[in-house]
Amino acid sequence: MSPERELPTPEARDLLDLTRELVAAELAPRAAADEEAGRFPREVFRTLGRAGLLGLPYPEEYGGGGQPYEVYLQVVEELAAGWLAVGLGVSVHTLACFPIAAYGSAEQRERRLPDMLGGEMLGAYCLSEPHSGSDAAALVTKARRDGDTYALDGTKAWTTHGGRADFYTVFARTSAEKSRGVSCLHVPAGAPGLHPAPPEKKMGLRSSPTAQLSFDDVRVPAGDLIGVEGQGFSIALSALDGGRLGIAACAVGVARAALETAVGYARERKQFGRPIGEFQGLQFMLADMATAVEAARSLYLTAARRRDAGLEYGTHAAMAKLFATDAAMRVTTDAVQVLGGYGYVSDFPAERYMREAKVLQIVEGTNQVQRIVIGRRLTRPR
Numbered sequence: 001m002s003p004e005r006e007l008p009t010p011e012a013r014d015l016l017d018l019t020r021e022l023v024a025a026e027l028a029p030r031a032a033a034d035e036e037a038g039r040f041p042r043e044v045f046r047t048l049g050r051a052g053l054l055g056l057p058y059p060e061e062y063g064g065g066g067q068p069y070e071v072y073l074q075v076v077e078e079l080a081a082g083w084l085a086v087g088l089g090v091s092v093h094t095l096a097c098f099p100i101a102a103y104g105s106a107e108q109r110e111r112r113l114p115d116m117l118g119g120e121m122l123g124a125y126c127l128s129e130p131h132s133g134s135d136a137a138a139l140v141t142k143a144r145r146d147g148d149t150y151a152l153d154g155t156k157a158w159t160t161h162g163g164r165a166d167f168y169t170v171f172a173r174t175s176a177e178k179s180r181g182v183s184c185l186h187v188p189a190g191a192p193g194l195h196p197a198p199p200e201k202k203m204g205l206r207s208s209p210t211a212q213l214s215f216d217d218v219r220v221p222a223g224d225l226i227g228v229e230g231q232g233f234s235i236a237l238s239a240l241d242g243g244r245l246g247i248a249a250c251a252v253g254v255a256r257a258a259l260e261t262a263v264g265y266a267r268e269r270k271q272f273g274r275p276i277g278e279f280q281g282l283q284f285m286l287a288d289m290a291t292a293v294e295a296a297r298s299l300y301l302t303a304a305r306r307r308d309a310g311l312e313y314g315t316h317a318a319m320a321k322l323f324a325t326d327a328a329m330r331v332t333t334d335a336v337q338v339l340g341g342y343g344y345v346s347d348f349p350a351e352r353y354m355r356e357a358k359v360l361q362i363v364e365g366t367n368q369v370q371r372i373v374i375g376r377r378l379t380r381p382r
Helices: 010-037 042-050 069-082 084-103 106-118 232-268 280-308 314-344 350-360 367-379
Strands: 123-126 142-146 149-160 167-173 182-188 194-196 210-221
Touching: 010 042, 010 069, 010 084, 042 084, 042 106, 069 084, 069 232, 069 280, 084 106, 084 123, 084 149, 084 167, 084 182, 084 232, 123 149, 142 167, 149 167, 149 182, 167 210, 167 232, 182 210, 182 232, 232 280, 232 314, 232 350, 280 314, 314 350, 314 367
Parallel strands: 123 167
Antiparallel strands: 142 149, 149 210, 167 182, 194 210
C-alpha cells in the first residue's frame, strides 16, 4: 500500500520504483529472521550502492545521485518500511559522508567519496561518548597533533555500525575550548589502536550493530582532518540537521508499515460475525494512525524542500524528527492493540515495529533536545 507521491522528476519516480522493487525482493523477505538472529546485512548496502541508492543527495561527479533531499528521504522511508535497520543504516551512512562532501578538500572528495557513495565503504558517525550524549560539546576524546599525524585517545559510544563500518567520522577535542575546540577526522576501520567493543544488546534494531569504540593512540594523517581545526562542532551540528530528517523519514516508514499491518488485519479478522474493521472503534483508531503518518510525511518533506531551496531548515528538521518519531511510537503501539494478542507475539511484525519505533525518539538527539531547539528558536530575540 505505497502512497501516491508528488515527485519532482520522472527520474525520481524511477528511483522510488527501483527502491520498492529492491525492498520487495531483497529486504522484506528476510527482515524478521535477520532481526531475530541479529544478523547485520552488510551485503545489502553494497547492493544499494551499486543500484545508485547509497549516495543520492551527493554530487554525481563523485558517484552520488545528484538528487534533492526531498527524493532521498522518500527512498529512506521506503527502505525503512521494509526493514528499519537498512533505512537507518542508509541515513547514518549519509550522515557519515556529509563532512567530507560538504567540508572536505577537493583531494579528500576525489579520493574518498566514490567508494563511500558506491557501497564499497560503509560509514559510521562518532560524536556521542559515554558521558556526553545530548551535551555533545562536552566530549573528551582528544586528538593531539604530533608532527604530520593526530593521535586519537578516548571512547565513543552508541556508534551505529560500530565494529562493522569501513570508516569512522570522528569528532575529537583539539583544544580546551568547549565547542570551538572540536575537530573532525576521517579514521579508517583498520587503524591500529582502534578497538570496537561487543555490540550492545538492544530491545530492537538487533540487526543494526551499535557499539562503543575505544581509541588508544590511533594515528590519523593530518591530511585526514576535515575542514580546519576547531570547525568540528559546527560540522557536527550541520550534519545532524540532515540526519534528523533521515530519522523522520525512517519513522514514517516504520509507522506506515505498522499501519498497513493493522489495516490488513482489521479487514480479515472477524468477530461477532463481521470484520473488526467495520467497528467504529477500530475505524477511528485506524483513521488517527493514517492521519499521523500523512502529517509526519508532510512535515519532513516541507523541511527537505527548504533545505533544497537553500533556506534555513534546522528548526523544521527538529520539528519533523520530533513529530514523526512520536507519531511512529503512537502508531506502532496502536497497531499492536488492533492485532490484540497476535500483536504481542513475534509471528506478526507489529511488536517488532513497536520496539523499533522507540529508539527513533532517542537517536540523532532525543525528542527533549528537539523541543529545546524549537523553543530556543521561538523565544530568541528578533
